[in-house]
Amino acid sequence: MANHSRCGIAGLLAIGSASAWGQVTPESASTIIAVQSFASPTLETPVGFGGSWGSVGVGAFGQTLADDFDASAGVAFGLGDPDQYIGAELGIGFSSLTGDNSEDSFGDSGGFSFKVHRNLPGYSAVSIGVNGFGIWGGAEDSNDPSYYVAYSKMVPLGPFAGIVTLGAGTEVFNDPGEDGANVFGSGALYLTPQIALIGEYTGRFANAAVSVAPYSWLPMTVTVGAVNVTERFNADTELAVSVGFGFNFN
Numbered sequence: 001m002a003n004h005s006r007c008g009i010a011g012l013l014a015i016g017s018a019s020a021w022g023q024v025t026p027e028s029a030s031t032i033i034a035v036q037s038f039a040s041p042t043l044e045t046p047v048g049f050g051g052s053w054g055s056v057g058v059g060a061f062g063q064t065l066a067d068d069f070d071a072s073a074g075v076a077f078g079l080g081d082p083d084q085y086i087g088a089e090l091g092i093g094f095s096s097l098t099g100d101n102s103e104d105s106f107g108d109s110g111g112f113s114f115k116v117h118r119n120l121p122g123y124s125a126v127s128i129g130v131n132g133f134g135i136w137g138g139a140e141d142s143n144d145p146s147y148y149v150a151y152s153k154m155v156p157l158g159p160f161a162g163i164v165t166l167g168a169g170t171e172v173f174n175d176p177g178e179d180g181a182n183v184f185g186s187g188a189l190y191l192t193p194q195i196a197l198i199g200e201y202t203g204r205f206a207n208a209a210v211s212v213a214p215y216s217w218l219p220m221t222v223t224v225g226a227v228n229v230t231e232r233f234n235a236d237t238e239l240a241v242s243v244g245f246g247f248n249f250n
């Protein structure tokens with residue numbers, strides 16, 4: 001975990017989140033970090049780290065929604081060099097795979113995400129991004145694009161390690177109907193590089209999750225979490241699952 005290039009791989013986080021995918025904001029941690037078979041540092045919130053040239057991530061996300069279940073999928077591409085200059089990520093997400101929570105079928109609705117990011121000294125990184133722009137289909141009735149800035153840092157914790165993120169963002173990072181920016185954050189305790197315990201606040205919900213990279217030979221990350229554990233807005237806690245695969249063609 002103490003290798004800077006490996007920490008930098010903890011990006012290209014394109015594959016969805018519960019509230020995020022419901023509102024077409026393809027940004028969450030489940031994909032390119034799988035290149036190094038690392039567990040994810042978040043369930044829904046963005047991070048400062050990101051991908052680079054040659055990195056590609058694909059994945060799917062599903063969540064219970066009251067009495068229904070819906071899922072989404074996406075792909076993201078890394079650009080640039082965040083170590084030497086600036087890195088970037090472009091993601092495209094397809095919402096409502098099951099149609100249980102929408103009249104759209106797969107491919108009928110979705111949107112894009114984009115971020116730029118830079119690796120900094122001390123195993124840290126900063127990113128600026130936008131989720132949910134260029135939306136189409138039923139997703140056009142969702143939130144306006146969500147802008148954010150995020151700072152992440154890897155922290156040694158004795159035999160373990162942690163990744164802490166603090167950021168601020170608009171729209172899905174704030175309560176419904178509220179204008180302006182709101183604070184979000186997350187913390188991941190890595191028991192091993194392949195197992196992480198996650199706690200986060202999205203600016204709207206508090207979530208808890210466990211992320212695993214079950215096979216060292218397979219670039220896959222699986223994250224299972226509880227969304228809205230404090231049951232805000234008189235809503236139940238929901239189950240969320242994401243699966244991501246990461247590839248590096250450099």
